[in-house]
Amino acid sequence: MSAHERWQLRYLDGWEASFRGDYANADTLLRDVIGHSGDAVLVTKASAMLMNDMGSNKRYEEAFELANRLTADLPRTQDKLARFLVLFYVSQQFRRAGQYDLAAVYARDMMQALPPGETSCKPQTMLISVLYENHKLTSSSPELQQGIDACQAAGEPVYSDTIWLVQDSIYLDEGQPDKAIALLNRIAPSIRANPSYYHMQDARVQLAQAYWKLGDDGKANAAALAALAASHPGDIDVTLRDAYEVLYRVAKKRRNASAALNYYEHYAVQNLGHLNDVSARTLAYDVAQQRMLAQKLETEKLSRQNNILRLQQTLARKTIETGRLYIALLLMALASVIFWLLRIKRSQLHFKRQARLDGLTGIFNHQHFISEAQRALHLLERRQGAACLVFIDLDHFKQINDTHGHAIGDALLKHTAGLCKQPLRANDLFGRLGGEEFGILLLGCLHDQGLAIAHCIRAAMEATPLDMDGRAIAFSASIGVASTQSSGFGLQRLCREADGALYKAKRSGRNRVVAHTAHEDPIKHLQPGNADP
Numbered sequence: 001m002s003a004h005e006r007w008q009l010r011y012l013d014g015w016e017a018s019f020r021g022d023y024a025n026a027d028t029l030l031r032d033v034i035g036h037s038g039d040a041v042l043v044t045k046a047s048a049m050l051m052n053d054m055g056s057n058k059r060y061e062e063a064f065e066l067a068n069r070l071t072a073d074l075p076r077t078q079d080k081l082a083r084f085l086v087l088f089y090v091s092q093q094f095r096r097a098g099q100y101d102l103a104a105v106y107a108r109d110m111m112q113a114l115p116p117g118e119t120s121c122k123p124q125t126m127l128i129s130v131l132y133e134n135h136k137l138t139s140s141s142p143e144l145q146q147g148i149d150a151c152q153a154a155g156e157p158v159y160s161d162t163i164w165l166v167q168d169s170i171y172l173d174e175g176q177p178d179k180a181i182a183l184l185n186r187i188a189p190s191i192r193a194n195p196s197y198y199h200m201q202d203a204r205v206q207l208a209q210a211y212w213k214l215g216d217d218g219k220a221n222a223a224a225l226a227a228l229a230a231s232h233p234g235d236i237d238v239t240l241r242d243a244y245e246v247l248y249r250v251a252k253k254r255r256n257a258s259a260a261l262n263y264y265e266h267y268a269v270q271n272l273g274h275l276n277d278v279s280a281r282t283l284a285y286d287v288a289q290q291r292m293l294a295q296k297l298e299t300e301k302l303s304r305q306n307n308i309l310r311l312q313q314t315l316a317r318k319t320i321e322t323g324r325l326y327i328a329l330l331l332m333a334l335a336s337v338i339f340w341l342l343r344i345k346r347s348q349l350h351f352k353r354q355a356r357l358d359g360l361t362g363i364f365n366h367q368h369f370i371s372e373a374q375r376a377l378h379l380l381e382r383r384q385g386a387a388c389l390v391f392i393d394l395d396h397f398k399q400i401n402d403t404h405g406h407a408i409g410d411a412l413l414k415h416t417a418g419l420c421k422q423p424l425r426a427n428d429l430f431g432r433l434g435g436e437e438f439g440i441l442l443l444g445c446l447h448d449q450g451l452a453i454a455h456c457i458r459a460a461m462e463a464t465p466l467d468m469d470g471r472a473i474a475f476s477a478s479i480g481v482a483s484t485q486s487s488g489f490g491l492q493r494l495c496r497e498a499d500g501a502l503y504k505a506k507r508s509g510r511n512r513v514v515a516h517t518a519h520e521d522p523i524k525h526l527q528p529g530n531a532d533p
């Protein structure tokens with residue numbers, strides 16, 4: 001057998017044990033199925049069976065709690081047979097507790113989805129029992145005949161007998177004992193053919209009651225005694241109570257006081273037992289309902305707490321998200337501030353650089369050249385280095401301007417700057433001192449080296465006229481040189497002496513280099529191309 005088949009068999013064993021009245025064994029088997037089979041349908045069927053057994057064993061509280069669980073699970077119970085069983089036993093359970101409206105609802109539910117092989121016989125029988133106990137039937141109610149027809153058509157004689165016995169009780173309640181006897185006689189063969197302890201007892205007691213009402217004390221007595229004889233010792237039930245009542249009344253009528261007292265005592269015991277049972281069932285139902293309500297309230301409380309927790313979590317998440325958003329915004333703001341600061345810094349640097357440079361030639365302007373030269377000389381002095389200051393002034397530049405125009409003059413200034421740069425090293429300083437005058441500070445350069453560079457520049461100018469659309473514009477420059485070796489590191493002095501040398505170069509005929517010398521007659525006019533010794 002497969003695992004499923006083994007559990008199915010275990011459930012059937014439980015059912016059989018229950019049917020036999022072996023409730024202890026049935027309890028074990030059914031609980032095993034409920035706890036371990038893992039089969040939802042079997043679990044539902046076994047639970048319904050267990051609940052019915054509990055009811056039969058007067059374990060009402062457990063039975064009602066199980067009933068509540070089963071009814072709560074009903075919407076999820078899809079299997080038709082399992083659902084049918086649950087409804088059947090639950091309806092019976094609620095009827096026992098006097099909850100007739102609920103019991104009727106479940107009995108009617110049974111008819112809505114009949115499982116294969118089932119008819120409306122059982123649900124109708126259940127409904128008739130409920131309606132009868134709720135005093136909602138008369139002997140002419142159509143439900144009775146409809147139920148009997150359904151059960152006869154379905155071949156369910158036990159259930160037909162149940163309905164007939166209900167009808168018989170109604171005849172007795174309505175004061176029609178002759179009809180009750182006639183009906184009992186009519187159904188007696190069926191009851192005998194399908195013996196059920198409860199039906200037999202019901203039939204005997206109802207017969208006793210009917211004969212008593214008709215005044216046939218002998219037959220009433222005999223029927224009641226037959227019911228007692230068939231009962232189990234210690235049984236407490238409503239039929240025995242009714243049987244003792246008939247016996248008591250007959251004995252009393254016969255003025256048999258001791259028998260009457262004896263039967264009355266039995267009657268009282270049965271009646272008390274019955275009443276106790278009824279109140280136990282009602283109480284158990286109430287307790288189960290209260291527990292369910294308490295559980296519901298607890299569940300609602302937990303669910304409310306869960307909702308609060310969920311809301312708190314959502315709030316915390318939102319707070320984190322908002323925090324992240326703020327951080328992101330802050331970072332973005334910071335990034336844009338940094339970006340703008342960098343841009344500002346860049347343009348500041350650009351403007352600063354622009355402010356240091358000469359707009360036409362791109363070399364240092366006068367002011368920057370002087371400040372840089374000062375700084376460099378200061379450093380050089382500490383290192384005991386040497387430098388040469390070279391002043392260059394274009395010759396007759398006014399004339400060039402006048403002859404060729406101011407634009408050509410500008411182009412020549414740029415051309416001059418380009419030529420001057422050629423022999424310079426990276427750390428040499430070069431600036432435009434104004435108009436057509438340029439200054440160069442040759443760093444790390446001895447007097448002779450400076451002179452050689454100055455010659456080189458002058459020669460380059462002479463040899464490289466400005467080319468303007470094929471027109472060669474010749475030009476020259478006069479150059480004055482001063483060296484730290486003879487003039488010291490003071491810029492002012494250096495400038496003065498370089499300027500003096502330049503002046504001498506101009507005065508001695510231009511296009512030449514003159515070096516400042518410390519001798520009394522330092523001026524030596526150098527012819528173009530000749531170096532100052």
Ligand SMILES: Nc1nc2c(ncn2[C@@H]2O[C@H](COP(=O)(O)OP(=O)(O)OP(=O)(O)O)[C@@H](O)[C@H]2O)c(=O)[nH]1
Binds near residue numbers: 399413
């Ligand atoms: N094109 C142009 N001319 C300028 C600029 N700055 C000054 N000049 C001109 O340069 C000329 C300088 O003339 P001067 O100081 O008389 O000197 P020079 O004509 O070179 O004569 P010497 O220096 O004695 O040889 C003036 O005509 C100025 O207008 C400039 O940026 N561009």
